[in-house]
């Protein structure tokens with residue numbers, strides 16, 4: 001029986017939020033992040049903690065995104081090939097977010 005193709009989760013090509021426990025040298029190591037709250041494309045996985053978070057061998061990917069109005073979003077999943085994350089004013093946002 002043929003295997004069902006599995007959607008490749010979008011990779012986080014860069015994240016400038018060095019204050020996040022999952023961040024090491026501008027690379028996110030969370031296995032899968034969640035993006036979005038009710039009205040802004042924030043990185044909902046950001047955490048400021050003393051513990052090193054994530055899996056060092058892994059580059060983070062987008063597990064889920066709540067920004068239904070983004071042009072890359074379908075069914076609350078991100079379909080961009082890659083995203084970047086960084087500060088927008090005081091908040092850490094998906095910088096690839098683009099209103100449809």
Ligand code: SF4
Pocket residue numbers: 035041062065066067070071072073074077078079080083094095096097098
């Ligand atoms: S590009 Fe759009 S759909 Fe993908 S994570 Fe960013 S806000 Fe969500």
